[in-house]
Amino acid sequence: MLDKLVGLAMLVAASAVFIYYSIWTLAMPFVDADHPLHSFFPPREWAIRIPVILILLGSAVLGSFLSIVMIRSNRKKAAKAKSAAAKKKA
Structure with missing residues (x-):
């Protein structure tokens, strides 16, 4: 509900x-x-400024999120590869 x-x-x-x-x-x-x-x-020039600011902020947040996810994913892959190599070596 x-x-x-x-x-x-x-x-x-x-x-x-x-x-x-x-x-x-x-x-x-x-x-x-x-x-x-x-x-x-408000004045008419804000009819363009507000959407541009929102688009820039949204793309910055989205880009930051994607870069954080990619960095964490690469760290996990590197850790898996390192542990697999250590198991293979032992």
């Missing part, structure tokens, strides 16, 4: 972010600059 609730909350959050970002990037350029609706949105 909890997993369905968490999934629903994530779906609602993702939908809200998508709708907000879509309105910000697609509709707001056609609204007059002095309209009060502009107070709900």
